[in-house]
């Protein structure tokens with residue numbers, strides 16, 4: 001992306017503001033008392049403070065009025081074109097008065113420049129605005145939805161796609177994204193499962209760190225970097241009954257061992273901001289949760305960045321019922337440590353009164369402002385509020401051939417071959433006639449998935465188009481059949497007739513993008529609409545059929561699986577959806593994706609996840625008084641980590657470098673993987689661990705290592721996974737992070753249910769649990 005020449009006038013203004021600041025510095029440097037408890041941070045990799053950062057921030061603070069301070073904590077959405085006809089006058093006035101610290105959903109280099117000019121030229125202290133946007137899985141170049149991309153089991157892919165997203169978004173004036181979403185989700189009814197990396201803290205942490213690094217790049221000041229946000233802090237995915245915004249009632253141990261690790265990983269990767277979540281945790285809403293924000297985030301993890309509320313999250317504390325009016329809830333949120341108020345304007349209206357009335361210490365507000373100014377400083381806004389972006393950023397290269405190539409590779413790597421009985425797949429390109437059936441198959445827009453930013457259907461390739469391109473000489477028929485949204489069966493007869501004219505059917509079924517999204521929980525996660533009737537009717541024709549799924553959550557596919565020999569999970573793959581799908585269907589690409597989340601047989605099994613506890617009566621489908629169901633197996637339809645290939649692999653038993661391990665040791669665990677088939681392909685080797693005996697019951701397995709490797713036919717590779725005490729640790733009865741002595745079982749294999757095992761023993765000098773530092777891995 002070419003650098004744009006900076007706006008000289010603004011530079012002069014900012015430069016002169018800096019000169020004023022420098023002159024004021026001595027008397028401005030009185031440090032405000034810290035509101036947060038001054039616990040020694042345990043992390044070692046928080047962003048180092050740049051020289052001058054604290055000085056600039058403190059100098060500015062010393063010059064600000066209370067209203068200007070509170071203004072920095074105020075974030076508004078929208079404000080189309082403030083200087084054009086119909087410009088939002090109220091917003092303009094607020095900016096001039098220094099009452100807006102951040103704007104989001106303002107798009108376009110030209111527009112952001114105009115608004116920025118108001119802030120830096122017409123407000124008293126010339127403090128620039130930070131512009132945010134939900135850049136979730138691409139800006140213009142849309143990549144697979146995050147859950148789909150996690151199926152690649154390739155965090156480096158997550159870094160690359162985030163990097164491109166940042167580059168495109170930054171050219172359009174965006175400086176800050178509300179991503180990555182790192183919520184662990186174990187209940188597929190919850191529609192937002194699509195936005196994260198699935199059910200597992202270890203895999204989720206790897207993607208959290210990689211995506212953070214991708215958005216932020218090596219240098220936050222670079223005009224291709226944007227600040228990232230780890231959201232939603234915390235336990236949003238534990239919403240009771242999978243109903244969005246619902247309460248999370250979980251133990252502190254589950255919070256710390258399952259839901260927090262990806263946030264910690266993002267903090268370790270240098271994430272600049274976190275967003276509070278809409279839910280309460282054990283009776284305390286996240287937006288008023290001192291334990292989360294002050295004790296854990298700032299105290300234990302040493303985070304010195306900024307916390308933003310979710311959309312009207314502070315105002316919603318009224319509905320949670322923890323305050324009687326705006327003043328109460330504003331106080332609750334600032335006391336807890338929420339720095340910036342997204343949209344609700346509770347801070348702007350209530351905080352000045354709260355401070356003047358003595359209900360909120362000035363130091364708390366100063367601290368929050370400090371976090372906001374620090375973000376702006378780190379983004380380089382005090383040197384160049386336009387970050388080198390000219391109005392022509394709007395014409396910057398988007399969806400370049402290079403970006404498209406990454407989009408295709410990310411899409412291919414995200415596809416999971418769920419079923420392939422009798423090796424129906426790959427299809428031969430010599431088939432005379434192929435029928436694509438299903439409304440989603442021709443729906444270009446659907447490929448983009450939810451939260452698709454500025455993605456455009458015109459840039460995207462549907463499954464139908466992808467197949468037509470793959471078979472330029474073939475006869476490709478299409479019938480709509482049934483839609484995912486209506487119960488209308490009227491198109492099924494025509495679809496059956498179309499199927500009968502074909503040598504093979506590609507049946508595209510699933511969900512529309514808005515079915516797996518915010519406020520899109522589903523009580524049953526079957527194929528929606530009349531699609532199962534369509535499946536049955538196509539099956540009855542006897543024409544060989546492969547199913548292509550498009551969806552943003554696990555679906556309950558028991559019947560579909562019993563009827564169809566081949567099922568390909570394609571999620572919502574972004575602009576290259578159709579090409580990547582065709583690559584897999586016709587064997588130009590050998591699928592290697594693996595499920596980042598368990599697929600149940602029926603909705604009633606949900607929540608279902610591999611790292612469950614054994615119970616006193618471990619599940620056994622043939623023994624009555626065990627933990628099971630009368631009407632369905634307790635096992636999932638497809639386990640976590642599952643995915644097939646057009647070749648075959650064998651995975652050896654894990655070989656630990658020693659049979660005993662001590663707290664300071666790193667055990668090296670070797671695993672051989674061999675391509676035993678006749679095609680090249682990607683294996684994803686997974687290493688799990690089980691603590692055989694613990695003072696607190698331990699999960700039956702926990703992922704502790706994984707590697708996606710490309711193997712030629714016959715090729716064998718030996719992989720090495722390091723295991724340290726941190727990998728054995730959990731929060732004990734006193735909520736200390738410890739590794740307990742005793743035997744551990746290692747499992748290496750293709751998914752969470754299979755594989756060979758080996759044991760080792762963890763030894764401590766006195767036989768007592770070894771304390772483990774909760775530091776960055």
Ligand code: BGC
Pocket residue numbers: 134178231310311518
């Ligand atoms: C969502 C956030 C999002 C915010 C801003 C909220 O409704 O929960 O994830 O970042 O809106 O668009």
